[in-house]
Amino acid sequence: MARADELAITPQSQDFSAWYNEIVQKAELADRGPVRGTMVIRPYGYRIWELLQSELDSRIKATGHQNAYFPLFIPEEYLKREAEHVEGFSPELAVVTHAGGKQLEEPLVVRPTSETVIGEMMSNWIDSYRDLPLKLNQWANVVRWEMRPRLFLRTTEFLWQEGHTAHASEKDAREEVMTALDFYREIADEVALLSPVMGEKTPGERFAGALNTYSLEAMMRDGKALQAATSHYLGTNFSKAFNISYQSKEGDLRYCYTTSWGMSTRLIGAIIMSHGDDRGLILPPKLAPYQVVIVPIHKGPDNTQIKQLAEQFSLDLEASGIRTHVDDREYLSPGFKFNSWEQKGVPLRCEFGERDISKGLVTLHNRLTSEKQLVAIDQLSRAVKEGLHRFGADLYKRAREFRLSNTKYVASKEEFFEALQHGFVIAEHCGNKKCEDDIKEISAATPRCIPFDAEETNGKCIMCGEESPYKKPIIFAKAY
RNA sequence: CGGGAAGUAGCGCAGCUUGGUUAGCGCGCAGCGUUCGGGACGCUGAGGUCGCGGGUUCGAAUCCCGCCUUCCCGACCA
Known part of the structure; x- marks a missing residue:
């Protein structure tokens, strides 16, 4: 029995972060790669990913999408075509400046996401309304240079699936965004058993270049939130930047409405932290190797x-x-x-x-x-x-x-900061950037989403008393 | 990039203050034997450019200088 101490895992209550790191190692899910921030997914962990992939892939195909593959390298100039997009991603880009033994005339970025290349290709492929909708998906690796890596949660390179679609009308595109969100919900609820909250991101938390971002927010055993998947309505932002246009039945040239949506290996981190206990990992049956x-x-x-x-x-x-x-x-x-x-x-x-x-x-x-x-x-x-x-x-x-027992609706500032120590907090908020920043400053919490299922209200911001533009209370939490 | 800590066997560490023989310990690993209903035990053994480079010295893991890397805490993120 003396060995039990050496073999045991740090209890969650003592140090959740240490618990997580030990689990990842001891369950042989993943290991750190030689380059800072990189991750080796070991066979046991990769099998979980494969099972998740096959569940998700079949749903993606069942809703009329086709898989394809786009290049890892993207001309740097592409990123710059969409102002918000480049601004959002530039701090975490890996850029290739040398290749073939000499300096490149134009630097290449290693894809942090593929809206731009896919947009460029779509513009070549779409001529007529007959070509729409175009519904693509790719399984790929992406690179985002991370300051503070953690296995599965934030690594420099990670695996994901990114869906990209183009539609003739805003209505079709918006429906697509919800279709994607719905199969993510199905995966999260029925396969990963996470019971997340579904809702819309506040403007400050939107994907760089999107008009609307929707997400699933799962609660970890330490009460923190983890975004399990996202779906974006991109409007015509990218079709204007990449000239994704089509000739309508009436004969005029129109811009497409595009969407994108993704789920990554981060979901494995969500599974670890939502279900695991002091004895180790607990896997949902459908994802258990x-x-x-x-x-x-x-x-x-x-x-x-x-x-x-x-x-x-x-x-x-x-x-x-x-x-x-x-x-x-x-x-x-x-x-x-x-x-x-x-x-x-x-x-x-x-x-x-x-x-x-x-x-x-x-x-x-x-x-x-x-x-x-x-x-x-x-x-x-x-x-x-x-x-x-x-x-x-x-x-x-x-x-x-x-999740339910660690979610609290609050009506005052005092209650708000108290409750943030234990999980999700639902409160009225004005949505002002400054006001969000103040909350983050004090509590490290951020707005997670405006939940779909919240009742309409017309309360006043619990911080500053101003009216809420969302007409709904929103969820705040500390997040991964 | 700012603040803190650490680099010695696969992992966790001791040794360094006060330089001096073949650099130790626990776990793990290999062989053999005994075990097997909640993290078994004995014996034997393998495994080390002491992060890198320079300096001091008869002699450096140990002292000095420089560099590199990793981890933790803050600003970004699926």
């Missing part, structure tokens, strides 16, 4: 029967579509295996030895509740399926209740 891990327990060298049963169970479970792993490493004790798979967040564990088997039973352990349940061998697949289903439902419920 292994949904159940089998730990056979055997004494002495005569263990062939137990080992064969483990293999048999694994085959049966896999045949039922359950991602299963058998941990038959002989040099580790069962206790060590239990702890290490719990650290890695595997939802269910099937353990058994002579004692259970002689009665025709196995033990199922639940990572979330720590409950152990005896299951008849011939009911194993059914029990695991049900167990995973219940696990998912419980995990979602836990995330939702945590």
